[in-house]
Amino acid sequence: MSGQDNTAIPETSASSAQNKSNGNGICFIAEHKDGKLEDSSLLLAAEARSIADNLDEDVAALIIGHGIRDLAQGFRPYGVDKAFVFEDKLLETYSPEFYVDVMSQLIGPNKPSVILFATSPLSNDLAPRLAARLKVGLVSRYTQMEKDSEGKLLVHRHIHGGKARVTLTPLKKPMIASVDPQMLTLQKAREAKDTQIIEPPIRLSPRLSTTRVTDFIKADPCAVCVSEAEVVIGVGKGLGCAENLNAVDELARIIGGSIGGSRRATDEHWIVDERRIGLTGKTITPTLYLVCGISGAFHHTLSIKGSKLILSINTDKNAPITKMADLAIVGDMHAIIPELTRQLREIMKPTT
Amino acid sequence: MRIGVCVKQILDPTIVKFNIVTGQLDNVRYIMDPVDEVAVSEAIKQRDKHGGEVVAISLGPSKAEEVLKTCLKMGADEAIHLCDESFNTLDSYSTSIVIARFLSKNRYDLILCGKESTDEGNGFLGAGIAEELNLPLVTSTTRIDVFTDTNSATVRRRVKGGDREVVETSLPAVFTVDSVLSSPLYPPLRTILAGLKKSITILDAQALGIDLASIEPALASLGISQPKPRLKKTATMDSSLSAQERMKLLMSGGVQQKKSSAIEKPPREAAAEIIQFLIDNRIIVRQ
Numbered sequence: 001m002s003g004q005d006n007t008a009i010p011e012t013s014a015s016s017a018q019n020k021s022n023g024n025g026i027c028f029i030a031e032h033k034d035g036k037l038e039d040s041s042l043l044l045a046a047e048a049r050s051i052a053d054n055l056d057e058d059v060a061a062l063i064i065g066h067g068i069r070d071l072a073q074g075f076r077p078y079g080v081d082k083a084f085v086f087e088d089k090l091l092e093t094y095s096p097e098f099y100v101d102v103m104s105q106l107i108g109p110n111k112p113s114v115i116l117f118a119t120s121p122l123s124n125d126l127a128p129r130l131a132a133r134l135k136v137g138l139v140s141r142y143t144q145m146e147k148d149s150e151g152k153l154l155v156h157r158h159i160h161g162g163k164a165r166v167t168l169t170p171l172k173k174p175m176i177a178s179v180d181p182q183m184l185t186l187q188k189a190r191e192a193k194d195t196q197i198i199e200p201p202i203r204l205s206p207r208l209s210t211t212r213v214t215d216f217i218k219a220d221p222c223a224v225c226v227s228e229a230e231v232v233i234g235v236g237k238g239l240g241c242a243e244n245l246n247a248v249d250e251l252a253r254i255i256g257g258s259i260g261g262s263r264r265a266t267d268e269h270w271i272v273d274e275r276r277i278g279l280t281g282k283t284i285t286p287t288l289y290l291v292c293g294i295s296g297a298f299h300h301t302l303s304i305k306g307s308k309l310i311l312s313i314n315t316d317k318n319a320p321i322t323k324m325a326d327l328a329i330v331g332d333m334h335a336i337i338p339e340l341t342r343q344l345r346e347i348m349k350p351t352t
Numbered sequence: 353m354r355i356g357v358c359v360k361q362i363l364d365p366t367i368v369k370f371n372i373v374t375g376q377l378d379n380v381r382y383i384m385d386p387v388d389e390v391a392v393s394e395a396i397k398q399r400d401k402h403g404g405e406v407v408a409i410s411l412g413p414s415k416a417e418e419v420l421k422t423c424l425k426m427g428a429d430e431a432i433h434l435c436d437e438s439f440n441t442l443d444s445y446s447t448s449i450v451i452a453r454f455l456s457k458n459r460y461d462l463i464l465c466g467k468e469s470t471d472e473g474n475g476f477l478g479a480g481i482a483e484e485l486n487l488p489l490v491t492s493t494t495r496i497d498v499f500t501d502t503n504s505a506t507v508r509r510r511v512k513g514g515d516r517e518v519v520e521t522s523l524p525a526v527f528t529v530d531s532v533l534s535s536p537l538y539p540p541l542r543t544i545l546a547g548l549k550k551s552i553t554i555l556d557a558q559a560l561g562i563d564l565a566s567i568e569p570a571l572a573s574l575g576i577s578q579p580k581p582r583l584k585k586t587a588t589m590d591s592s593l594s595a596q597e598r599m600k601l602l603m604s605g606g607v608q609q610k611k612s613s614a615i616e617k618p619p620r621e622a623a624a625e626i627i628q629f630l631i632d633n634r635i636i637v638r639q
């Protein structure tokens with residue numbers, strides 16, 4: 001191993017000086033939707049800047065798609081030096097074959113040290129393909145990227161379900177890495193930069209595409225399995241009786257949530273077994289988990305850690321769930337839920 | 353139809369522990385990666401429907417033969433163990449190349465593997481194989497319909513929030529499977545007994561005709577350590593940020609939310625509090 005490391009160090013450090021001049025040291029993939037940059041892309045720009053400062057390299061964005069030429073300006077506050085931009089009508093909808101081809105052409109022979117992705121359904125599909133195309137390493141969901149005392153690039157990530165951490169170092173350039181945008185900070189750069197736009201000539205061959213998207217099936221957010229839902233409403237012993245589920249159901253419909261619950265709720269047959277969350281049930285990773293009348297026993301909370309936000313409603317202010325919650329409401333779910341539904345009806349339309 | 357399915361032996365992540373004193377893993381129990389079990393179940397169902405054979409392939413130390421035995425008991429026709437001292441330290445890139453070299457020796461209509469392994473979760477293997485063999489790739493599949501008459505398949509793949517994308521592809525192709533693809537298989541006793549009689553083919557680097565020196569590894573592992581708590585990065589609120597940016601910062605988790613003690617208010621105010629939280633975090637938008 002050490003032999004390989006030794007060959008890697010001079011290569012990385014020698015070329016970083018070079019990269020500084022040709023300007024594609026740390027590269028990141030900008031995701032966008034409906035002609036706007038995704039928030040995750042701004043976070044990623046800030047992350048790329050902070051890594052680049054650490055390694056003394058430049059930052060370049062890669063923006064591809066259709067109708068995206070002006071997006072690069074959005075990166076100005078984050079100190080992005082360059083943006084490689086490629087537009088084509090063929091890229092209007094996501095085609096992994098086209099995207100990988102364009103990206104590898106844009107990256108070209110000036111290999112950056114790192115290419116960053118923010119984890120998303122798109123990048124989960126694309127990052128491995130790009131790594132395979134470039135015959136380089138992939139580090140999915142890294143937790144930290146740093147330089148050691150000798151200037152070697154180190155990446156850490158969790159393995160064995162978070163029970164251990166592995167430290168890796170790239171032997172080839174570029175290293176492809178993805179990071180959970182939830183962990184990133186939207187920090188403005190020390191100096192804003194006029195991002196220089198570069199549009200290299202690229203040829204797209206329409207016969208590249210070997211797969212074809214023929215349809216899209218939109219899920220009913222209330223019916224979808226709790227393990228895939230973006231909003232989950234959990235009910236427990238505090239529900240009291242099956243009839244009380246009606247009020248929860250109304251709330252679920254208005255915010256587009258899928259109802260699940262604790263083992264107590266399934267044991268009482270208030271909800272079906274398939275909707276149990278916990279050690280003997282499903283693992284959930286929603287954007288919002290609204291927990292009503294569930295105490296937060298270990299067997300339950302084990303499977304809710306991937307929730308981005310946890311909001312609890314519980315009569316007991318000492319229930320373990322309140323300590324985990326981003327917002328903990330102490331109160332009676334039977335009074336709060338109908339009130340919440342009523343107020344929501346007045347003000348909102350669902351985003352998803 | 354010939355179906356290749358990649359399987360991996362992993363440490364049971366629910367019980368394994370990192371020992372701070374020895375720097376090693378304790379409570380080690382070897383299991384077949386659950387997502388690969390899904391892939392094998394699907395491979396067998398496809399074979400039972402269309403005919404052909406299922407070839408289970410595992411690259412790993414000699415212990416990994418256990419998962420191949422399981423595959424045979426589930427009903428796989430052949431089991432291939434890619435086992436060589438020099439394979440023990442392969443990175444995921446090199447692993448995909450070795451498996452692809454094996455697969456290239458035969459025609460496979462379908463190659464299945466888990467979308468990401470449960471122990472490492474890197475998600476590279478399927479892409480690595482597809483690229484090396486120059487085959488179409490569909491990731492995170494939740495349903496596979498094969499049409500042998502046209503040598504094609506229609507598959508569904510998982511996207512956000514339970515949505516599915518429907519993709520058509522010609523065969524042969526590589527599909528990475530999502531754990532919802534196939535329900536567990538309960539093979540009849542007859543299949544289990546037949547599986548016990550089958551043997552595993554062991555192939556080392558020489559038998560595969562692979563010169564490992566010709567495969568350049570992409571990453572070197574410098575070892576494992578105790579996981580640092582996965583703290584969200586914290587930053588002081590940057591006063592130069594606009595209100596909108598500050599909100600983004602908050603919703604991104606960039607600033608750690610103050611764990612203010614639980615809020616106890618009458619239902620009306622409590623509900624209003626919740627709504628403000630939902631708006632701040634962009635779960636809902638005000639009309």
Ligand SMILES: Cc1cc2nc3c(=O)[nH]c(=O)nc-3n(C[C@H](O)[C@H](O)[C@H](O)COP(=O)(O)OP(=O)(O)OC[C@H]3O[C@@H](n4cnc5c(N)ncnc54)[C@H](O)[C@@H]3O)c2cc1C
Pocket residue numbers: 235236237238239261262263264265276277278279280281292293294295296297298299300313314315316319331332333334
């Ligand atoms: C081997 C094993 C496996 C298990 N697997 C699972 C599993 O997969 N999933 C799982 O969930 N559990 C599992 N359990 C059970 C688990 O240990 C807990 O017993 C269970 O999660 C408790 O469910 P609960 O929170 O609904 O009920 P309780 O612990 O009784 O909590 C009810 C909560 O509701 C609150 N409450 C009461 N009335 C109201 C009201 N009007 N408004 C608001 N709040 C109210 C109370 O303050 C209390 O906090 C398992 C247990 C074992 C031994």
